[in-house]
Amino acid sequence: MANDVPHHHGNLREALIEAGLQLLVEGGPSALTLRRAAARAGVSHAAPAHHFDGLRGMQTAMAARAYQDFSDMMVRHRSAAGPGALARLAGVCQGYLAFATERAGLFHLLFVAGEVSRDDPALQQASTLACQVLRDACLPFSATTLPDPQIEIAVWSMVHGYALLGLNLPDCPERAIVDIPPFDDLLRRIVADNPSKPLAPAGDLG
Amino acid sequence: MANDVPHHHGNLREALIEAGLQLLVEGGPSALTLRRAAARAGVSHAAPAHHFDGLRGMQTAMAARAYQDFSDMMVRHRSAAGPGALARLAGVCQGYLAFATERAGLFHLLFVAGEVSRDDPALQQASTLACQVLRDACLPFSATTLPDPQIEIAVWSMVHGYALLGLNLPDCPERAIVDIPPFDDLLRRIVADNPSKPLAPAGDLG
């Protein structure tokens, strides 16, 4: 083959991840295919097999990268939130929901499709990091200086369920039978009357 | 063809749904295939196309049936719960979680895979019915005689997220970093200090 691309792509692994993420964003989960990613990266259909353990392996690598987007989204919304522990936690949750809405393809990859190897070390690290953003935001609401699993899990479950039920979408089917309260109202049911310890004395605003 | 089965199966549609549910339970979501369901029902690979609108159509029909299992599971756990509105709501939630655990394939079909036509009337009816079980259990915690969407959505989101994060599984990965409180404890954060109106005066126990 005497094309412009050399036989050795140079950085095919990264290119495939990039191509896969594009496919996912553009065409949804069903558009993500080993062969299509290969074609978009300009290589033959079997090339990905030398870099990933099948489709599942590629999705795992993509997920590790998507988790960084996820963390960024939560951090960004936290920064945009007002001062105060509750506002910051609400901001993190809004980031969680915004990721589910605006990066639906990636959210699907991380939490819905499940075609991902959860024991992959890179993935675990990225996911733990994202998880930590949420946990940190919950910390001020713990009665002690240690994290309170009950609060963490309550918030995590609720925001996750809210996102997966699609309740943050303007056209979700549930709106036909119930009117959906904004997530902040639900959040207050868990943490508002559980008054936080005083805010970190001289704080960063994120 | 001079086999024992007549040319007209008689009730192929139901047989295909049954076969599909079996495949889902036995081999997980990836084992569910139009061709395999057809083979198990003893018909040719293209027969399902005459009864369903593709794989999506068959999954939709299966989902409508699975929702009945789902409702039954919640009702059964509600019956097994003690008296009192909180115990009954907790029972319904336990049914929700039990369905996610014990009927993982069906739960996946309903809430995870998403390869289902949400506008199908039979599916909508079945899903509304299941939803109603949960909403009814929330009713005693409303401040008025009308349902309180905030409570309903809070409980629904939380139990849904708890189930989808797999937190009810004994070997879920999150146990490595947090110890997972039982769902009942989380539920109390939403409804316990929101004292219910008195229980229905002379009640059924479900």
Add this chain to the structure above:
DNA sequence: CACGCTCCTTGACACTGTCAAGATAAAAGC
């Protein structure tokens, strides 16, 4: 120059959903 090693291609296989045509059996009309 020759060797080895890594990266990628080619070609094949079994499997998937889906479509067009045709065969077959049951029902309906007379």
Add this chain to the structure above:
DNA sequence: GCTTTTATCTTGACAGTGTCAAGGAGCGTG
């Protein structure tokens, strides 16, 4: 009774998919 019609299923094909085995192309090292 027989014919016609209709619903039901089969056969065969097609474009995709993931995955494997075998081999070629290019780079570094002797």
